[in-house]
Amino acid sequence: MDAPPFGTDYMRDMSQPDVFDRALLRRRQARAARLGPxxxxxxxxxxxxxxxxxxxxRRFDKAxxxxxxxxxxxxxxxGHPGIGTLFTAAPLPEGLAGRAPAVVADEEALPFGNGALDLVVSALSLQLVNDLPGTFAQVRRALRPxxxxxxxxxxxASLSELREAFTVAETETTGGLSPRVAPFADVRDLGGLLQxxxxxxxxxxxxxVVVRYSSPFGLMSDLRRMGAGNVLLERRRTPLRRATLLRAAEVYAERFSDPDGRVRATFEIVWLSGWAPDESQQKPLRPGSAKMRLADALNTRELGPDTAGDQGTS
Incomplete structure (x- = not known):
C-alpha cells in the first residue's frame, strides 16, 4: 500500500485573530464519539x-x-471506481478508528507535500477552521495540476431559529447577549476564498435541510452528539442559566413550530469545488476575441450612444 504523501508542515500566519477554540472543539468531538454521534x-x-x-x-490515484x-x-x-487510494486525515485518533490508511493531522496544518494529491474531499468539518484562507492555500498546494x-x-444561515430564540431569551433574562451560534461563512465568501x-x-x-423535532431540546441533544456545541473563543464562560434555557425553548416553540407542535431547525450546507490550475483546462476568451456581435446573436438592433436615449419616443 502506498505511504501517505507527507511534506513540510505549514506555518500559520499568527497575526490573524482566532474565532474558534480548537482544543475545546476536539474535546467536544471526542465526547460525541463516546456518546455515539x-x-x-x-x-x-x-x-x-x-x-x-x-x-x-476522472481517475484520482491519491485522494x-x-x-x-x-x-x-x-x-x-x-469502491468508487475513480479513486485509487483514499487516505484519511483528521485531528483526533477517535475519528480515525477503522479507517486505513489514516494519519492524525490538523486541518490548519496539512502534512502533505506540494503536488502530492489528485483529490481532496471534506464533509462538514472546515467551517470550524480559524485560518480558512490558509487551509485553502494548503489544499491548493497539495494538489497536482x-x-x-x-x-x-x-x-x-444554519440554525437561524436557535440564534433568534437565544437572542430573545438572553435579552429578557440577563439584559445582554453572548455569542452562541458560530458565524459560518456564506456561499459568496467561500467562492471568493477559492479564487x-x-x-x-x-x-x-x-x-x-429542514429537520423537525418534538421540542427544541431534541435539537440541542443532537447538536451535542454532533460535537457541535459552542466553541467560540468569545463565548460567555459562566454556566447557562436555567431561566435562559427554558425561555429560549419557549420562544423557539412559539415562533418556529408547525401545526402538529413539532419545531423546525434549518441547516444550510454550502458546497464548493475548485481545480488546481492546468494548461488543459478551459480558459475564458480574451476581451474582443468574439467572432459574432451580441446584437446578431440576439437577433436585435444595436443602439449606439446617440440613439439609446430615443427608445420609447415617437
Missing part, C-alpha cells in the same frame, strides 16, 4: 458528495478525506 446530517452530506464525484469522469468527523465519507466513497477540491461546509487561494473553475451552491 448523531450521523444524519453528515451521512446526507457524504452521500451527496459521492454522487457529485460520480459525475466527474484525502480531510477532517470529516466520522467514517461516513470514507464509507460513501468505498488539474487536481480537484470538493467540500461541504455548514453555511451561515484567492488560486483555484481554477470555482463553483459554489447551497443545499438547505
Amino acid at each position: 448523531e450521523p444524519f446530517l453528515l451521512e446526507r452530506a457524504a452521500e451527496d458528495l459521492a454522487d457529485r464525484l460520480a459525475t466527474v469522469k 484525502v478525506d480531510l477532517g470529516t468527523p466520522t467514517d461516513a465519507l470514507s464509507r460513501a466513497l468505498a 488539474d487536481g480537484l477540491f470538493l467540500a461541504a461546509f455548514i453555511g451561515g 484567492r487561494a488560486g483555484f481554477a473553475l470555482p463553483v459554489t451552491d447551497v443545499d438547505r
Whole structure:
C-alpha cells in the first residue's frame, strides 16, 4: 500500500485573530464519539458528495478525506471506481478508528507535500477552521495540476431559529447577549476564498435541510452528539442559566413550530469545488476575441450612444 504523501508542515500566519477554540472543539468531538454521534446530517452530506464525484469522469490515484468527523465519507466513497487510494486525515485518533490508511493531522496544518494529491474531499468539518484562507492555500498546494477540491461546509444561515430564540431569551433574562451560534461563512465568501487561494473553475451552491423535532431540546441533544456545541473563543464562560434555557425553548416553540407542535431547525450546507490550475483546462476568451456581435446573436438592433436615449419616443 502506498505511504501517505507527507511534506513540510505549514506555518500559520499568527497575526490573524482566532474565532474558534480548537482544543475545546476536539474535546467536544471526542465526547460525541463516546456518546455515539448523531450521523444524519453528515451521512446526507457524504452521500451527496459521492454522487457529485460520480459525475466527474476522472481517475484520482491519491485522494484525502480531510477532517470529516466520522467514517461516513470514507464509507460513501468505498469502491468508487475513480479513486485509487483514499487516505484519511483528521485531528483526533477517535475519528480515525477503522479507517486505513489514516494519519492524525490538523486541518490548519496539512502534512502533505506540494503536488502530492489528485483529490481532496471534506464533509462538514472546515467551517470550524480559524485560518480558512490558509487551509485553502494548503489544499491548493497539495494538489497536482488539474487536481480537484470538493467540500461541504455548514453555511451561515444554519440554525437561524436557535440564534433568534437565544437572542430573545438572553435579552429578557440577563439584559445582554453572548455569542452562541458560530458565524459560518456564506456561499459568496467561500467562492471568493477559492479564487484567492488560486483555484481554477470555482463553483459554489447551497443545499438547505429542514429537520423537525418534538421540542427544541431534541435539537440541542443532537447538536451535542454532533460535537457541535459552542466553541467560540468569545463565548460567555459562566454556566447557562436555567431561566435562559427554558425561555429560549419557549420562544423557539412559539415562533418556529408547525401545526402538529413539532419545531423546525434549518441547516444550510454550502458546497464548493475548485481545480488546481492546468494548461488543459478551459480558459475564458480574451476581451474582443468574439467572432459574432451580441446584437446578431440576439437577433436585435444595436443602439449606439446617440440613439439609446430615443427608445420609447415617437
